[in-house]
Structures are given as structure tokens and as C-alpha cells.
Amino acid sequence: MNEFALIRKYFAPLAEAFPGSLNLSDDAAILDIPEGSQLVITKDAISEKVHFLPGTDPALIAKKLLRTNLSDLASMGATPLCYFLAVALPKPISEDFIARFAEGLAEDQKQFSIHLAGGDTITSATPVFSLTAHGLIPKGKALRRSGAKAGDGIYVTGTLGDAALGLLDAREGKKNALTERYHLPQPRVNQGVELRNVASSCIDISDGLLQDAGHVAKASNVAMDIHLEQLPLSQEAREKIAAQPELLPLIYSGGDDYELLFTLPEDATPPFPATLIGRVGKGEGVRLLEHGKEIPVQRLGYSH
Numbered sequence: 001m002n003e004f005a006l007i008r009k010y011f012a013p014l015a016e017a018f019p020g021s022l023n024l025s026d027d028a029a030i031l032d033i034p035e036g037s038q039l040v041i042t043k044d045a046i047s048e049k050v051h052f053l054p055g056t057d058p059a060l061i062a063k064k065l066l067r068t069n070l071s072d073l074a075s076m077g078a079t080p081l082c083y084f085l086a087v088a089l090p091k092p093i094s095e096d097f098i099a100r101f102a103e104g105l106a107e108d109q110k111q112f113s114i115h116l117a118g119g120d121t122i123t124s125a126t127p128v129f130s131l132t133a134h135g136l137i138p139k140g141k142a143l144r145r146s147g148a149k150a151g152d153g154i155y156v157t158g159t160l161g162d163a164a165l166g167l168l169d170a171r172e173g174k175k176n177a178l179t180e181r182y183h184l185p186q187p188r189v190n191q192g193v194e195l196r197n198v199a200s201s202c203i204d205i206s207d208g209l210l211q212d213a214g215h216v217a218k219a220s221n222v223a224m225d226i227h228l229e230q231l232p233l234s235q236e237a238r239e240k241i242a243a244q245p246e247l248l249p250l251i252y253s254g255g256d257d258y259e260l261l262f263t264l265p266e267d268a269t270p271p272f273p274a275t276l277i278g279r280v281g282k283g284e285g286v287r288l289l290e291h292g293k294e295i296p297v298q299r300l301g302y303s304h
């Protein structure tokens, strides 16, 4: 099947509900932006062996790629609108792969109310996928990394470290709740929207809690104290760390959480369940404390 036939069969159906896509039949898409809104745009690229293991279900690869972009939209408080996709696969391009990849996208499009608006398919020695997601936000309302103030509380959604622990299990061929979290992040899109008029700063945790908290500290010109004993852990993560205590650092420096870290003024409470993990202070940098005592950290997070 040639490229045009593949696009018509597998990708055009993902675009048909979004008029701006022109059904992938023209040279580019046309986006209508509602009066008083801004476009929020983010891009991620992933490649085999670096971001996903060879043999991974193509539907999971597609979902994770879409969801990591949705997580970035969430961190800005944006509502998902549409996305553009580039697929690079070794020759001959496997129709089964494309079919399964498109199936994953179709499922997540429904779940997260987003549509394909355009893209490209090419051949390449290594599988690489890139996705650019567009979201909408009322003008001037985007959440930024730069607004945290001394005294603000630091909060996170969900639980931390599951994906990093899950990657270890996935490498051993295991399947459990942790590997599920590694393969399928849960972007906090609704929470991001709810934080719009509430949070003083926000970021999504993709490369490790401490490293991403460090980005907020730097952008906001503040210090952050994070309390180890307050970090939210799933039951599965707790059990794994109880058995292998040396894995504890993955909770605060492992990647792929895709939870939101946000700050709120001292007297505010989060508009949804979230965990208070620390406090913004004057100065710079991130400190990890255990029962009030700073503990040394070998590695802040994942660096690309």
C-alpha cells in the first residue's frame, strides 16, 4: 500500500471530525481560533530504544506520544484542540503497525477530545514519531513556570515514581500496575484547566520531580523545599521500595510521571485532590528534606 492509500485508510478517519484538517486532502490545515483565545503549542519526538522498547504495541506508542503532549498542554492550563503527526518507519512500512498505531490514536482522541489535523509519513532506519499538539486558552490565562512566590505551597497530582519503577519491571517482561503507568501516562488535562485562575505556577513532571521543580524554582527565582515523607506513593510503589530500598530515589528523580506540580498561595486549597509536598521559600534551588533534615541527592532527574 502506498503512502497516500495508507493516509486515506488509517489517518483520514482520525481527522474527519475536525473541519480544519480538510480531511488531510490539502497541503496544510486551517485553524479557526476563537476570539479572545490563544493557541498553546507543544511538540514531542520519540524514538525506538530511547523512549520505547522494541516490540512495544504500536497502539501504546501512539497513546504515550499523544499523552506526553497532552501533559504539556495540561501544564499550561490549555484545552486540547488538534495535533499534527510525523511517522518515520523502516521500509517496507508495515500496514499492521500503522493500523494498530491509528487504533491507539482513535481511542485516545475520544478520551481527550482532540483530533488529527495534519502530518507526514516517511521511511527511516529507526522508528521515530513526532507529534505537535495545539490547545486553546483564554488570552493571558496560561499557567507558567515563573509565578511561584515565597510562602506558596507546592502540590502534585496523583502518585510519583510509578512509571520509573514500572520501566524496570517492563524491561524484565513483567506486566503490572507499575508497567501500566510507564506505558500509559494519565495527562492531567482537566486539572490543568481547573488551575487556570488558581495556581501561581505549574509544570508537568516528565523528567523527575526534583529536576522539574528546579525548572520552576529557576523560572520563578525562588527556592523550593520538598519533604520526602510527604511524597504521594501508590501501594505498588510502596511495596516495591520496601523490597528494594535502593530504588527510593526513583520516586523523586525518575522520569515519566506526567503528573502536575503546581504552587498555590499559602491560604489557597487545590480545587481537586492533590498532595502538599513542600513550600516555596526565598533563595534558589531545590532541597529534599527528610523529617526536616536535608538529604543529599545524587541525580535530580532524567537528562536527554
Ligand SMILES: [Mg+2]
Residues within 6 Å of the ligand: 071, 072, 075, 203, 204, 206
Ligand atoms: Mg513539560
